[in-house]
Amino acid sequence: MINMEDLSKNPNQYNEPAQAPGQPEKKPGGQNLGVAALITAIITFVFAVIPCVGLMAVIPGIIAIVLASVGLSQAARNDSPRGILVAGLIIGIVATLISFSQIFVAGEIAKKADKWPNKIEKIVNEVQKDVMKDLEDASIDIRIQNGDDKVEITTSINKKEREKTLEELETGKTSTDDTLTRPE
Helix, strand or coil: CCCCCCCCCCCCCCCCCCCCCCCCCCCCCCHHHHHHHHHHHHHHHHHHHCCCHHHHHHHHHHHHHHHHHHHHHHHHHHHCCCCCCCHHHHHHHHHHHHHHHHHHHHHHHHHHHHHHHHHHHHHHHHHHHHHHHHCCCCCCEEEEEECCCEEECCCEHHHHHHHHHHHHHHHHCCCCCCEEEECC
C-alpha cells in the first residue's frame, strides 16, 4: 500500500539530502564565487577579442582569476563541486592572455609609430589633391519633370566656368546658357 503524506507541511522533505542531527548544514563552498568568476571571465573574453578594447580587459581578467582561485580553495575545504570554478578560471586565463597579447602588439605598433607621421602626412596630402581635382571637375545636373512642367538645374564647380561667370557678371554680359530654366 502506498503511503500518501501531506507535502503541504514540509514540501522540501524530498528535495534536501538527509543530514545527521547535530551537524552543521553543508553548503556548496565557493559556488557563488564560481558563478561570479565565470560571468566575469566570459565578459572579459568578449572584451579581450575586440581590438583596442582588449587592452582594458586585463583588469576584469585578473579579477576573474582571483575569484575562481578563492572559490577553488573554498571548494577544496568543503569537498564541493569545482566545475564552474575551473571553467571560470580557464576562460579568465585565456581572456587575460589574449588581452596581454594585444598590449604587446600595441607596444610594437607604438615603437614603429615614429616613422608613420611622414608617411601618413604624404598619404593625406595625396588624397586631398585627388579630392580637390575631382571637385574642380564636378558638375551637377538636376531635371524634374511633372507633366508639362519641367525644371532643370545645372551647376558646375569647374574653375574655368566659375571664372567665365565672374567675368560675365563684371562686364554685365549674360551667356545664352542659363543655369536655371523654367517654362513660361
